[in-house]
Amino acid sequence: MVAVGYTLMCEQTGPKELVDYAQRAEGAGFDFEVISDHYYPWLDSQGHSPYAWSVLGAVAHTTSRVDLMSFVTCPIRRYHPAVVAQKAATVGLMSDGRFTLGVGAGENLNEHVVGAWPHVQQRHDMFEEALQVIRSLLDGETVTYSGEYYDVPEAYLWDRPDGGVPLAVAASGPSSTALAGEYADGLIAVEPDAHVIELFDEAGGEGKPRFGQVAVCWGPDESECRKRVVDQWRWSPLGWKVNAELPGPDSFAAATQFVREEDLVRTVPCGPDVDKHVEAFNRYVDAGFTHVALVQVGGESQPEFLDWAERELIPRLR
Helix, strand or coil: CCCEEEEHHHHHCCHHHHHHHHHHHHCCCCEEEEEEECCCCCCCCCCCCCCCCHHHHHHHHHCCCCCEEEEEEEECCCHHHHHHHHHHHHHHHCCCCCCEECCCCCCCHHHHHHHHHHHHHHHHHHHHHHHHHHHHHCCCCEEEEECCCCCCEEEECCCCCCCCEEEEEECHHHHHHHHHHCCCEECCCCCCCCHHHHHHHHHHHHCCCCCEEEEEEECCHHHHHHHHHHHHHHHHHCCCHHCCCCHHHHHHHHHCCHHHHHHCCCCCCCCCHHHHHHHHHHHHHHHHHHHHHHECCCCHHHHHHHHHHHHHHHHHHC
């Protein structure tokens, strides 16, 4: 059975509310919860961006059953990979082994706050070095590392779960799936693309978990949901090559000013019809994903969405 997840979307919700929604989602019957790791929201209208790792610590302490995951953390600029490994191990302990570290190559939007954003090939090389450092530390090794981008004179994680922390890597093409196959315990992808699954399997990922995420906008009034998606989710069709490069919410607003409502709702189901939301979820199931997290567009709509998901959506997805 495919695991059903809930997204703690830092870009649209404040920290205390995120912890509350995490508890509610566990009570509603979700299997796992993922959290975005941003410094900025995509658009000003989303209005939030608390520090994900503080929220994760609180969520780990106040939940007891659901698996947890960063979705995703970039370990190449804003965070040094040795520090990423340490905080992942700590959350792993606080959650009694329920945490998976999800990592990816990141976006200019969040990483430029500490300096210039490297070009794409350099980011790829930095990401591979970061994976080498993180993988070794999470496996319990004492790491001495000297690379082109990172130096680790000596590091060891004194507090980590006995079984380590699973590592999942975000991928979208041959080079990133190759890295995922070599270093990761699971794959992360944000589109229902069966070809990415095939590439991951060929790179050594066969039999490992595959995590996806599908955006939905549930609500009693479909027209209001459609307006909310245009207001807060119109950045999503730009594609990763664009999303990784734009520097701030103003840039995303300018780049998406002509995105049409009808284009967005082709991939983001809106309104009260449960069949539409099930269909969107099943695109990932059909592509071969083992875990699919739902993200409900609109911060203020989360309590009502969670109540509806418990009553209607989750039973259908089961």
